[in-house]
Amino acid sequence: MHRIDVEPRQGWPAIIEEQGLIYWKTELPDGSTMPYWNESNAYTLGSDEIYEMEASVRLLMEMLVEAGDYIIESNLFSQMGIPGWAVPKIKETWESEPPMLYGRFDFAYGPDGFKMLEYNADTPTALVETAVQWHWVQDVYGGGGDQWNMVHELLVKRWKELAPRLPGDRLYLLHTTAEKSGEDFMTVGYLVETAREAGITCELMAVESLGLHPEVGFVDAAGRSIRSIFKLYPWEWMVHEDFAEETLKRMGDEQGQTLWIEPIWKMMWSNKGILPVLWRLYPDHPNLLPAFFEGEEHNLTSFVRKPLLAREGANSLIVIDGQEVDRGPDQGYGEEGFVVQQYTDLGDYDGNRPVLGVWTVDMEPAGLGIRESNGLVTNNLSRFVPHVIDD
Amino acid sequence: MSQRPRHRSRNVSLVALPVLALAFAACGEDETAYCVDQSDRIVENRYCDENAVRANNGGGGAAILPFFWYYGGRAAGGGSLVPGSRISGGERIAASNIAENARRGGYGSSTKSGASGVGRVAAHSGGG
Numbered sequence: 001m002h003r004i005d006v007e008p009r010q011g012w013p014a015i016i017e018e019q020g021l022i023y024w025k026t027e028l029p030d031g032s033t034m035p036y037w038n039e040s041n042a043y044t045l046g047s048d049e050i051y052e053m054e055a056s057v058r059l060l061m062e063m064l065v066e067a068g069d070y071i072i073e074s075n076l077f078s079q080m081g082i083p084g085w086a087v088p089k090i091k092e093t094w095e096s097e098p099p100m101l102y103g104r105f106d107f108a109y110g111p112d113g114f115k116m117l118e119y120n121a122d123t124p125t126a127l128v129e130t131a132v133q134w135h136w137v138q139d140v141y142g143g144g145g146d147q148w149n150m151v152h153e154l155l156v157k158r159w160k161e162l163a164p165r166l167p168g169d170r171l172y173l174l175h176t177t178a179e180k181s182g183e184d185f186m187t188v189g190y191l192v193e194t195a196r197e198a199g200i201t202c203e204l205m206a207v208e209s210l211g212l213h214p215e216v217g218f219v220d221a222a223g224r225s226i227r228s229i230f231k232l233y234p235w236e237w238m239v240h241e242d243f244a245e246e247t248l249k250r251m252g253d254e255q256g257q258t259l260w261i262e263p264i265w266k267m268m269w270s271n272k273g274i275l276p277v278l279w280r281l282y283p284d285h286p287n288l289l290p291a292f293f294e295g296e297e298h299n300l301t302s303f304v305r306k307p308l309l310a311r312e313g314a315n316s317l318i319v320i321d322g323q324e325v326d327r328g329p330d331q332g333y334g335e336e337g338f339v340v341q342q343y344t345d346l347g348d349y350d351g352n353r354p355v356l357g358v359w360t361v362d363m364e365p366a367g368l369g370i371r372e373s374n375g376l377v378t379n380n381l382s383r384f385v386p387h388v389i390d391d
Numbered sequence: 392m393s394q395r396p397r398h399r400s401r402n403v404s405l406v407a408l409p410v411l412a413l414a415f416a417a418c419g420e421d422e423t424a425y426c427v428d429q430s431d432r433i434v435e436n437r438y439c440d441e442n443a444v445r446a447n448n449g450g451g452g453a454a455i456l457p458f459f460w461y462y463g464g465r466a467a468g469g470g471s472l473v474p475g476s477r478i479s480g481g482e483r484i485a486a487s488n489i490a491e492n493a494r495r496g497g498y499g500s501s502t503k504s505g506a507s508g509v510g511r512v513a514a515h516s517g518g519g
Binding site: 017018019020022128176177178182185186189190192193204206207208209210211212213216219221222223224233237238240241242243246 | 408409411412415424460462482484493494495496497498499500501
């Protein structure tokens, strides 16, 4: 993999905004802004590297299934900070397999190959960026430009498979209005787009507007019963909010019930506790880094300490040779516990450190989106950089 | 490898996203509901409220009045949405509908403490 200079397209901000990436300006603490989209550079990869990633992800998905079984058999829920009263539904849905849609692995790509940093199984973002980079490669490289990017068509294919399994006459796709840049709104909007293409009737809705009626169950703003939901709102938050109990009680595809995508069992996969579980089951696997629950015995001297549930690198801490070198912003995470994962070098490309996001749709590897940062923690100041396959 | 898998998308046609971008810029969802009569003419909210109360009390034998809550509409004549004007382009639901009994706001509280959205990177710690 290489990082190259590319001539940005004339008028690129208008182009990407028109394609849905309206949140490309990241606001900095001092009030200034920096672009989150960087098309002055690109990462180039060979097809062999793509095939290797694809194969690794296919295998990792199988390993995640084993890990889910293991968590249930060993009853690791409290160690993972998952409330006990949610466990019966997690187990039940793990067995009954209600529809799941997508996820995103994050990999470091160093001299030892691809190392899984984590798996975002519940509410992964950067979908719009992934679609926008496809337009970029066509604009810049013409018909010959290739990219690992089957995300759009695999999402449409997946929705087509799911359509007959969705109760009700329409699917509600929920975003949170608390997110002001438009990122969450447009991410859900993009999923609406793919679901519509698959022939599903869609309603875009704020999670804050969701209503609960004692007889009807969940209802929309107009009082119509909601039977199927996709939510870009994490289970780990939902289980601590007011509607949680009723959500679990009314989960299903019968009248008065609601089917939720992603399913609640994804609380197992999206939890950082999945990292030590995978390492316990598959020690020395070439795509895994040694990882442990905090408190478990280990001999790591260079590691990243991550809260079980944090997002955007919040409350993460990087220790190299016993010394703290960097930490993410404090957002009050960590009470639920921590994991430690061996530190791995992301590589240094002119001072930029890339993380490779590999999309999965259902169980299939689907495409690549790369974000780079200057610091060691890939946080919300990272930049999305398009990629191109160069052979 | 004899047959190489295809990597590129056949075609990504983003039809709705530009429209959504405009919707977000215009700041999105107008959740205002208007009370209308049978011919979608705006009336005072109290008609709908009385209607709902009556329905929820079992009607007491009286006929349910035909008033509706109207969502997402515009003034039919292009004027302003005031009592007397007709509304169109949205959706109406009988005011007697049980929707009025729904509790709202049960999700969304986690965003108020800490992070705003679900997380741009949602992936962290690049550092491994």
